[in-house]
Amino acid sequence: MKKILITLSIVFLFVLAFFYQKNQATKEVKSDEKKLQVSTSFYPLYFFTKEITQDRAEVVNLTKTGAEPHDFEPSPKDILAIEQSQLLIVNGNFFESWLDKFDEEISKQGVKIIKVTENLATIKGLGHHHDEEEHEEEEEEMFDPHVWLDPVLAQSQVELISQELQAVDPDNASFYQANATVLLQQLDDLHQEFTSQLQNCQNQEIITSHAAFAYMAERYGFEQIAIQGLNPDQDPSPAKIAELSNLAKSKQINYIFFETLVSPKIAQTIAQEIGAKTLLFNPLEGLTREEEALGQNYFTIQRTNLQNLSLALNCQP
Numbered sequence: 452m453k454k455i456l457i458t459l460s461i462v463f464l465f466v467l468a469f470f471y472q473k474n475q476a477t478k479e480v481k482s483d484e485k486k487l488q489v490s491t492s493f494y495p496l497y498f499f500t501k502e503i504t505q506d507r508a509e510v511v512n513l514t515k516t517g518a519e520p521h522d523f524e525p526s527p528k529d530i531l532a533i534e535q536s537q538l539l540i541v542n543g544n545f546f547e548s549w550l551d552k553f554d555e556e557i558s559k560q561g562v563k564i565i566k567v568t569e570n571l572a573t574i575k576g577l578g579h580h581h582d583e584e585e586h587e588e589e590e591e592e593m594f595d596p597h598v599w600l601d602p603v604l605a606q607s608q609v610e611l612i613s614q615e616l617q618a619v620d621p622d623n624a625s626f627y628q629a630n631a632t633v634l635l636q637q638l639d640d641l642h643q644e645f646t647s648q649l650q651n652c653q654n655q656e657i658i659t660s661h662a663a664f665a666y667m668a669e670r671y672g673f674e675q676i677a678i679q680g681l682n683p684d685q686d687p688s689p690a691k692i693a694e695l696s697n698l699a700k701s702k703q704i705n706y707i708f709f710e711t712l713v714s715p716k717i718a719q720t721i722a723q724e725i726g727a728k729t730l731l732f733n734p735l736e737g738l739t740r741e742e743e744a745l746g747q748n749y750f751t752i753q754r755t756n757l758q759n760l761s762l763a764l765n766c767q768p
């Protein structure tokens with residue numbers, strides 16, 4: 452009897468050891484299958500990347516819902532998230548002013564930094580960026596970073612993001628390629644809608660909050676007059692507000708555009724002064740909580756932009 456018990460115990464131990472090993476093996480396989488980690492600096496790049504990867508990658512949007520990306524500063528937690536990524540996708544052209552401080556450290560961790568606007572930004576405008584040595588904000592002429600608002604240039608951004616994702620994660624390359632193709636088609640559809648709806652318009656100029664719409668304006672043949680510069684935190688002087696009011700009166704501009712992530716106060720002031728209405732024009736630099744809760748995205752917001760633009764420019768169908 453005792454012998455049988457000992458034999459049984461030994462068999463039991465072997466069975467236990469077998470299962471333990473098997474369990475370890477599955478764990479190893481699982482960690483090999485760890486998903487691609489991608490950090491993106493703000494909403495449009497997050498949206499494009501997410502549309503391409505779907506659930507095959509962990510995609511982080513560093514600028515949280517409701518926040519404005521022009522003055523974003525990463526927290527230590529954000530830096531940690533970036534350093535755990537294989538790719539950091541940013542706009543470039545000084546849009547991410549924080550990157551100067553961190554790019555060396557991030558690259559040292561083996562993170563590849565992709566600047567999707569590098570060769571696309573061709574329009575210059577007045578902006579400011581922080582001078583590290585002088586410790587002050589300098590106003591200067593710089594390349595306008597707001598490339599994503601033109602659906603045609605956005606297609607170039609999507610192509611670049613797709614190529615980089617495929618290079619870093621070749622196992623999922625065909626999946627990414629297929630999703631990118633769908634996204635490019637959707638952007639092309641959007642471009643066709645803009646082209647046809649803005650074909651026959653009475654007005655030429657719009658007044659916007661910050662100067663975010665130059666690429667869209669150039670593509671579809673209207674003119675942007677901005678209350679602020681390339682950054683939304685530059686408040687205009689009373690003289691500038693008076694000048695804009697006179698201009699709006701003389702050009703019979705009936706709508707002043709405001710944005711979701713910056714205060715609408717100045718737009719409202721000018722509108723009141725000239726008896727105009729305010730209207731939303733969204734530079735898509737981030738979603739508000741409300742927009743997110745309503746399931747809004749790049750495309751739904753661009754179509755609202757198109758409706759409002761068509762109203763302000765007095766376009767006929």
Ligand SMILES: [Zn+2]
Pocket residue numbers: 521597661662663681682683734736
């Ligand atoms: Zn902007």
